[in-house]
Each structure stands twice: as C-alpha cells, then as structure tokens.
Amino acid sequence: MMTLYRQELTKLFKKKSTIWCGLILATVALIFAILARIKPTIFPAKTMFAANFEAQQFIVFFMVAAAATMITMEFQFGTIKHVLTQRYSRPLVLVSKWLVLLTYSLLLYVGSSLLPSYLKSA
Numbered sequence: 001m002m003t004l005y006r007q008e009l010t011k012l013f014k015k016k017s018t019i020w021c022g023l024i025l026a027t028v029a030l031i032f033a034i035l036a037r038i039k040p041t042i043f044p045a046k047t048m049f050a051a052n053f054e055a056q057q058f059i060v061f062f063m064v065a066a067a068a069t070m071i072t073m074e075f076q077f078g079t080i081k082h083v084l085t086q087r088y089s090r091p092l093v094l095v096s097k098w099l100v101l102l103t104y105s106l107l108l109y110v111g112s113s114l115l116p117s118y119l120k121s122a
Helices: 002-014 016-038 045-050 052-076 079-084 090-121
Strands: none
Touching: 002 016, 002 052, 002 090, 016 052, 016 090, 052 079, 052 090, 079 090
C-alpha cells in the first residue's frame, strides 16, 4: 500500500499543474490581503482573514482538477494497464489515489491557513 501511495504522490508532484495551483492560491491570498489594506470598506480585513482570503473556494476547484487529471493521465499515458497488472487490487489502487488527494488537500488547506497568519504579521 505504501508503495502505491508513494508512486501516486510522485506522479502528482511531478506535474507542473500541482505546483502552479499552490502558487495561484498564494497569489490570490496575497491579492485579497492587499485589497483588504487598500479598500477596507469593501474588503473588511477581519472578515477576509477569517475566510483565509477566500482560499477555500479555489481549493475545491483545484482538488476537482487534480482528481480528474490523476485518472485521465493514467489512461492518456497508458500507465493504468501497468498499475492494474501489478500485484495490487483495483480497490487498493483507488484507495491510494484517494489518500494522495487527501494529502494534497490537507497540504493546500494548511498552506492556505498559514499564509494569512504570515500576511497578518507582515
């Protein structure tokens, strides 16, 4: 199981889109933080900080995109045949993909929670 998990993590983090999603999330949070300082009547800072500078909405879209690309890339590059012919069962392969998505979502949520704290102190 750990081998499948590591393989899926490696495949996820070798994609450029995974890194770009984190960068886009940080940029959006930074833009909202700047807007909260410039226009506090439109973007109240306390409300924006409590909402993690609107990061949760973007994380949902990034997770849907990551899940879709994890499956479609297996078929696109023909690696699904290799994965399914290994000694692992299909449910185990699917569970490893879910665990990788859970790890990625936790990473995005923790990152989006720590960034506002950093921006508030800066």
